[in-house]
Amino acid sequence: MINIQEVHETNEMIEQEKLDVRTITMGISLLDCACDNVDELCDSIYAKITTRARDLVATGEAIEREFGIPIVNKRITVTPISLVGASACKTSEDFVKIAHTLDRAGKEVGVDLLGGYSALVNKAMTPAEELLIRSLPQALAETDIVCSSVNVGSTKTGIDMNAVELLGHIIKDIAHATADNDSYGCVKFVAFCNAPDDNPFMAGGFHGVTEGDAVINVGVSGPGVVSRALDEAIGRDFEFLCETIKRTAFKITRVGQLVAQEASRRLGVPFGIIDLSLAPTPAQGDSVGEVLEKIGLAQVGAPGTTAALAMLNDQVKKGGIMASSYVGGLSGAFIPVSEDKNMIDAAANGCLTIEKLEAMTCVCSVGLDMIAIPGDTTAATISGIIADEAAIGMVNQKTTAVRVIPVEGKSVGDMAEFGGLMGYAPIIPVNQTSCEAFVTRGGRIPAPIHSFKN
Amino acid sequence: MNKAIITVVGQDTVGIIARVCTYLSNHKVNVLDISQTIIDGYFNMMMIVDYSAADESFGAMAVELESLGEEIGVRVRAQREEIFTAMHRI
Numbered sequence: 187m188i189n190i191q192e193v194h195e196t197n198e199m200i201e202q203e204k205l206d207v208r209t210i211t212m213g214i215s216l217l218d219c220a221c222d223n224v225d226e227l228c229d230s231i232y233a234k235i236t237t238r239a240r241d242l243v244a245t246g247e248a249i250e251r252e253f254g255i256p257i258v259n260k261r262i263t264v265t266p267i268s269l270v271g272a273s274a275c276k277t278s279e280d281f282v283k284i285a286h287t288l289d290r291a292g293k294e295v296g297v298d299l300l301g302g303y304s305a306l307v308n309k310a311m312t313p314a315e316e317l318l319i320r321s322l323p324q325a326l327a328e329t330d331i332v333c334s335s336v337n338v339g340s341t342k343t344g345i346d347m348n349a350v351e352l353l354g355h356i357i358k359d360i361a362h363a364t365a366d367n368d369s370y371g372c373v374k375f376v377a378f379c380n381a382p383d384d385n386p387f388m389a390g391g392f393h394g395v396t397e398g399d400a401v402i403n404v405g406v407s408g409p410g411v412v413s414r415a416l417d418e419a420i421g422r423d424f425e426f427l428c429e430t431i432k433r434t435a436f437k438i439t440r441v442g443q444l445v446a447q448e449a450s451r452r453l454g455v456p457f458g459i460i461d462l463s464l465a466p467t468p469a470q471g472d473s474v475g476e477v478l479e480k481i482g483l484a485q486v487g488a489p490g491t492t493a494a495l496a497m498l499n500d501q502v503k504k505g506g507i508m509a510s511s512y513v514g515g516l517s518g519a520f521i522p523v524s525e526d527k528n529m530i531d532a533a534a535n536g537c538l539t540i541e542k543l544e545a546m547t548c549v550c551s552v553g554l555d556m557i558a559i560p561g562d563t564t565a566a567t568i569s570g571i572i573a574d575e576a577a578i579g580m581v582n583q584k585t586t587a588v589r590v591i592p593v594e595g596k597s598v599g600d601m602a603e604f605g606g607l608m609g610y611a612p613i614i615p616v617n618q619t620s621c622e623a624f625v626t627r628g629g630r631i632p633a634p635i636h637s638f639k640n
Numbered sequence: 641m642n643k644a645i646i647t648v649v650g651q652d653t654v655g656i657i658a659r660v661c662t663y664l665s666n667h668k669v670n671v672l673d674i675s676q677t678i679i680d681g682y683f684n685m686m687m688i689v690d691y692s693a694a695d696e697s698f699g700a701m702a703v704e705l706e707s708l709g710e711e712i713g714v715r716v717r718a719q720r721e722e723i724f725t726a727m728h729r730i
Contacts, residue, residue, distance in 0.1 A: 188721060190675050190686045192728040193645055197717065251699040254719035437727045444726040 200255060203410040204472045205438060207445045208465050209259040210246050211386035212455065213393035213401040214238050216265040216302075224274040228287040231270070235262065235291035235300075238400050238455075243296040245452045249445055257445065258407075258607075262292060263391040264302035272314035278321035285325035285332050292331045301333040301391035306381070307349045308340040309630065319349070322356050326371035327363035333374045333389035337381040339576040341583045344633040345379065350576065351625045353377050354569030358592060361561065365594035368602040372591040373556070377572045379579030379586045384459050385515040390552075390587060401458035402450045403515060406442030407465040408434075410472045412502075416480040427481065428501045435462065435505030443510045461515030462506035463551060464498075466526040468609035474498075474519050475528025486528055487538030495519060496549035516585060518551025524604055524611035525556055533557075534612040540571075541617075548578050553587035558602040558611040561594040563618065568592065570621035573631075581634050642692040643672070643721040646705065650714030652683040660687070660716065663708055667701060668693045683714075688721070 199205035219230035239262050246260040264270075267284055275281050285303055292300035303325060305315040322334055336353060339345035357372060364371035376390040383394020386403035393401070415434040419427045442460045450457035466474045475486040481494045499518040507513050521543065523529045532538035540557060547553040553575050559568075572588045579586030593602045596613050603610045646664075648656055657674070664671060669691045676685040691698055702718040709716030 187673070187688065188645065188724045188728065190677055190684060193647055193686050193724055194679055194684060196724055196727055197647060197649075248699050251702050252720050253723040254702070254717050255723060440726040441723060444722055 197254070199408070199411045203408070203414045204467070204469065205408045205411050205441070206256040206258050207404060207442055208407040208463075209261050209386050209405040210242070210257055210445065210449050211261040211263055211391060211403045211405065212239050212242050212453070213263045213384065213397055213403060213458065215393055215397060215399045216270045217395065220270050220273060222273045224271070224280045224283055227271065227274040228283055231284065231287050232291045235264070235288070236294050239295045239297065241453060245449055248452070249448050253445070255441060255445065259298050260296070261386065261388060261391065262295070262297050262300045263386070263393040264288065264300065265393050265395060266302060266304040266306055268305035268312070268315040268318040269395065271318070272312065275314060275317060278317050278324070281318045281321040282325045282328065285321070285329050288332050289329035297331070299331050299333050299388045301335065301388050302393055303332050303334040304336060304392040306337045307346050308337050309343040310346055311349055316352070319352060319356055322375060323359035323363040323371070326360050326374050333391070335376045335378055335381060335390040335392060337378040338572065339379040339580050339631070341380060341580050342633055345573065345576045345580060345631040347573065347625065347630050348628060350572050351569050353572060354565035354567070354625065357568050357590070358565045361592045361594050368596070368604060369561070369591050369593045370604060373589070373604050373608050376587045376589040379576035380584060382515055382585055386461050387463065387465065387516060389589065397458070398456060400455045402446060402453065402455050403458040403461065404442050404446035404449070405461040405463055405465065405515065406438050407463065408438040409464045409466050409474045409477055411438055412464060413471065413473070413477045413480055416477065420480070424497070428497065431498060431501035432505030435502045436509045439506040439509035457512070459512045459514030460506070460510040462502060462510070462513055462517040463515070464502055464519040466520065466522065467607055468525055468527055468530070470527055473526045473528040474521060475526050475532060479528060485532050485537045487532045487542050491542060492545050492549055495521070495546050499550050516551045520552055520555065521546055521550055522556035524558065524602070524609040525607060530609065530611060533614050540614055544574065544578070547575060547586055548582060552585060553579070555587065555589050556591070556608070556611060557589070558591045558593050558613045559616045560597045560613055561592050562597070563592045563616050564622075566620065566622040566625050567616060567618060569625040571616070573625060577631070641690050644689050644691055644698065644718055645721055645724060646687040646689060646716065646718045648685040648709065648714050648716050649682055653713065656712055656714060657685065659708065659712060660705070663705065664689060668695050669701070
């Protein structure tokens with residue numbers, strides 16, 4: 187029988203250490219909505235989302251009440267809209283209509299974000315995919331909860347440099363279109379390499395074409411719980427440290443698994459995956475940076491940061507995988523600068539640079555995430571950053587991503603405010619040496635060789 | 641049997657257990673076990689209850705017990721047992 191110490195430990199994690207389920211995300215296939223008339227398409231999309239996800243938020247809230255565990259976000263992902271709208275959309279404005287439909291449908295069912303205004307162009311862009319990408323500044327400026335992603339490369343296909351080059355301009359345009367709001371539109375867009383089909387986290391979540399009609403994916407969190415557990419490991423060796431992280435990750439994930447199964451049963455939608463991620467928030471004590479500092483760094487960004495993060499990421503996975511029947515999504519430690527108190531501090535005082543962050547992305551779950559850069563950064567430089575990050579993902583067979591915000595009108599030392607879970611970030615310097623001739627060559631970088639690994 | 645865990649944390653005062661138990665009895669919730677201890681200087685009580693015959697949904701009772709706690713001046717939480725077994729039992 188459960189004893190009082192175990193109950194106390196669980197409730198302490200929830201109340202003091204901010205253990206929560208970060209998101210229940212319902213993936214919904216929109217492939218069956220496709221038709222050649224954009225208005226009919228929008229009607230079917232609206233009907234399908236509002237029917238399938240009608241009870242999502244209420245179910246999430248009921249689970250919260252009954253188990254006493256906060257479920258911070260309820261979200262929806264849909265099939266990449268570039269595919270759904272390919273035959274109906276003849277102009278970028280047609281795609282924007284779909285974005286408005288998604289925004290209305292998501293708000294109708296009460297979710298906080300909806301992802302999948304996306305294109306998968308890892309080898310090349312179709313005309314429809316290019317139209318969707320070109321619609322992004324308007325679509326993201328005119329909608330509130332729609333999130334977008336573009337997959338520009340993969341280990342199997344190489345990197346579509348035409349898309350990378352275009353995205354540099356598009357990100358600048360999104361920043362301009364939402365300039366009144368610290369270029370907030372860029373917060374809702376991420377460029378990927380090796381994007382997973384079942385990611386429940388935003389902005390990069392979409393419902394992959396290999397998925398079923400609907401699915402429940404759950405993202406767990408809990409950097410605060412790991413951080414607290416590490417208080418016991420101060421001065422101990424790596425063996426003890428790793429065991430502590432694994433044990434904690436196991437416990438956190440078991441809660442995610444329980445919530446996922448319960449949500450799946452109540453909604454009558456199959457359970458997909460648990461995403462084992464340490465996702466920070468800007469709140470004190472809910473920081474991946476703090477975990478790295480407890481491992482032994484005076485401040486995140488110091489030499490040793492990459493090794494500490496590699497170890498942390500691996501132990502989280504080792505502990506979490508045992509606790510769940512299906513693991514997927516991004517799974518690992520997130521390092522979104524603006525959403526992590528200790529990383530914000532380190533970026534502000536120059537200890538954490540974009541170059542160090544790039545090195546960290548070689549070993550963590552995603553990539554350059556929620557980084558505010560000077561508004562006058564050129565499109566070519568942003569393309570160069572995306573190309574570098576995509577190359578890391580392509581060669582290392584992992585997911586990498588770029589979500590940078592060139593905050594219009596702000597420069598190094600200023601602060602950008604995104605609000606809520608998206609947090610705030612100091613504008614950090616970017617190497618502005620030109621890479622224009624490189625990113626504008628046209629064509630694609632071929633897939634890497636999969637042998638002779640060195 | 642549908643088991644839940646009710647915890648009460650706060651300053652000890654007269655009648656806490658009585659009021660929680662009165663609420664449970666009014667709603668046909670059966671108390672299976674009670675234990676209590678002091679953790680970090682706070683009164684901690686835990687009850688294991690069976691709510692399979694309850695006359696109200698568990699979610700609604702959890703909300704009402706929380707308000708009852710606020711009236712008494714302690715933190716009362718009612719949670720389904722599965723969250724604890726998931727975390728602490730393999």
